[in-house]
Amino acid sequence: MSSHAYRFGIEEEYFLADAETRGTPRRSVKPFHTEAAEALPEIGRELLQCQVEVCTPPETEFAQAREVLGRQRAALAEIGARHELLVFAAGTHPVADWARQLPTKGDRYKGILRDVGLAGRRSLICGMHVHVEVPVPEARIDLMNRLLPFQPILFALSASSPFWQGKPTGLTAYRLSAFGELPRTGLPELFPSPADYERYVRIMTNAGSIQDASFLWWSLRPSIKFPTLELRIADSCTRLEDALTIAALFRCLVRLVVRRPELNARLDGVSRALADENLWRAQRGGTDAEMIDEASERALPYAEALDGLLDLIGEDAEALGCADEVRNARRIVAQGTSADGQIAAFEAAREAGLTNRQALDAVVDWLARTAKGEAASSPA
Numbered sequence: 568m569s570s571h572a573y574r575f576g577i578e579e580e581y582f583l584a585d586a587e588t589r590g591t592p593r594r595s596v597k598p599f600h601t602e603a604a605e606a607l608p609e610i611g612r613e614l615l616q617c618q619v620e621v622c623t624p625p626e627t628e629f630a631q632a633r634e635v636l637g638r639q640r641a642a643l644a645e646i647g648a649r650h651e652l653l654v655f656a657a658g659t660h661p662v663a664d665w666a667r668q669l670p671t672k673g674d675r676y677k678g679i680l681r682d683v684g685l686a687g688r689r690s691l692i693c694g695m696h697v698h699v700e701v702p703v704p705e706a707r708i709d710l711m712n713r714l715l716p717f718q719p720i721l722f723a724l725s726a727s728s729p730f731w732q733g734k735p736t737g738l739t740a741y742r743l744s745a746f747g748e749l750p751r752t753g754l755p756e757l758f759p760s761p762a763d764y765e766r767y768v769r770i771m772t773n774a775g776s777i778q779d780a781s782f783l784w785w786s787l788r789p790s791i792k793f794p795t796l797e798l799r800i801a802d803s804c805t806r807l808e809d810a811l812t813i814a815a816l817f818r819c820l821v822r823l824v825v826r827r828p829e830l831n832a833r834l835d836g837v838s839r840a841l842a843d844e845n846l847w848r849a850q851r852g853g854t855d856a857e858m859i860d861e862a863s864e865r866a867l868p869y870a871e872a873l874d875g876l877l878d879l880i881g882e883d884a885e886a887l888g889c890a891d892e893v894r895n896a897r898r899i900v901a902q903g904t905s906a907d908g909q910i911a912a913f914e915a916a917r918e919a920g921l922t923n924r925q926a927l928d929a930v931v932d933w934l935a936r937t938a939k940g941e942a943a944s945s946p947a
Contacts, residue, residue, distance in 0.1 A: 571702040574625040574626060575700070576622060576624065576795075577636065577696070577698075577810060578695065579621050579636065579803055580695070581618065581619050581654050581655060582654070582656075582657065582693055583599065583618070583647065583653070584653040584660070585653075586651045589932070591617040591660065592652060596616050598650055599647065600616075600619070602649070602650075603642075606642055607643070609639075619654070625700070629811055629889050640654075640807065640939050641940075644939040653934075656693065657727045657728060657805055657934050658726070658741070659742050661931055662924070664732060664733070692745050693803035694802060695725065696801075697813065700794055706825075708758050709761075710825065711796060712757050713830060713831035713832065715831070718786055719842060719845035720849075720873060722743075722786075722800045722802075723854050723904070724812065725802040725804050725813055726849070726907075727803060728741045729741065730913075733923075735910075738851050739849075739853035739855075739904065739907070740849065743846070752785065754785065754839060754842055755785040755787055755788060756839075764789075787799060805908070805934055805937045806937060809895075809904075812892050815893050819880035819884050819889065822886070853869075854904055858872035909930045913929065914926075
């Protein structure tokens with residue numbers, strides 16, 4: 568275990584917005600996607616044409632991941648500008664109307680939309696996924712179970728979806744509500760053994776519910792392509808440093824549960840229900856939420872819950888060389904999440920006398936500046 572590299576990879580999904588209207592593009596985005604694919608071979612498509620995805624290769628150093636993602640963000644911003652588009656990272660698009668979106672062409676996307684119907688068309692959301700390679704792939708189901716209680720803490724740091732369909736939601740992270748319309752989302756079930764998980768997948772496949780395990784869209788799952796666990800809980804992170812921090816925390820947590828097999832070894836239905844409640848609390852309040860601690864049977868301020876997590880993974884952060892990225896979690900709490908910045912930008916614009924739509928346009932501008940690294944500390 569001590570010599571294992573715990574290689575990781577990060578996938579980020581971004582929105583495209585019309586540079587003039589700030590809504591989703593008024594004209595074809597095919598020229599943008601064509602140029603982006605030529606400039607960035609690692610680029611991918613998502614369910615809707617107003618989305619684009621990038622990824623890093625397997626990495627062992629966060630400096631390398633930072634360079635790759637920073638280059639990709641800068642390149643997409645430049646390509647977008649040539650096509651009169653803004654590119655930004657957020658869990659939801661503040662002003663876009665889901666009913667006006669066009670699906671991406673491709674058999675997989677057509678199949679998904681045929682299977683899930685209107686819920687798929689409404690899935691105007693972007694997330695961040697983190698893969699971490701584990702020493703023993705056969706142990707991933709046990710690790711997935713024992714990582715369950717930590718997911719709400721990671722999710723709160725990523726909160727970046729306070730607006731939906733041109734309206735404030737009253738939540739810091741609405742993306743999970745929209746995503747929750749789809750089947751097989753949310754927290755994974757607790758599987759007693761790898762055999763039970765394999766039996767579940769076999770039955771679901773034989774029954775025609777899924778084509779394979781990649782159609783299990785849980786917040787955490789074993790990859791079917793790589794010997795990794797894939798974290799899928801996070802909103803797309805507007806700030807690159809926030810994305811790296813969440814990836815570092817997850818990587819350290821994977822190492823933690825590998826080296827401490829007794830940790831969270833006896834989770835049950837109550838544990839999962841409490842994790843689900845904490846996920847809702849994080850969705851509603853972000854890093855201002857209180858997290859329920861099962862051991863003490865009380866709610867802790869988020870900062871205290873985060874401190875407990877950081878204490879647990881201190882050894883792992885040092886061993887994996889990502890102590891700086893891990894410590895940045897406290898900076899997110901102190902300075903605010905993307906959702907906090909978006910809400911502040913919206914409220915500042917409203918106080919300045921702008922209309923609701925003009926204030927939302929200011930939010931999109933803030934997101935686009937922040938995503939490409941121009942994020943001033945002030946939200947306006």
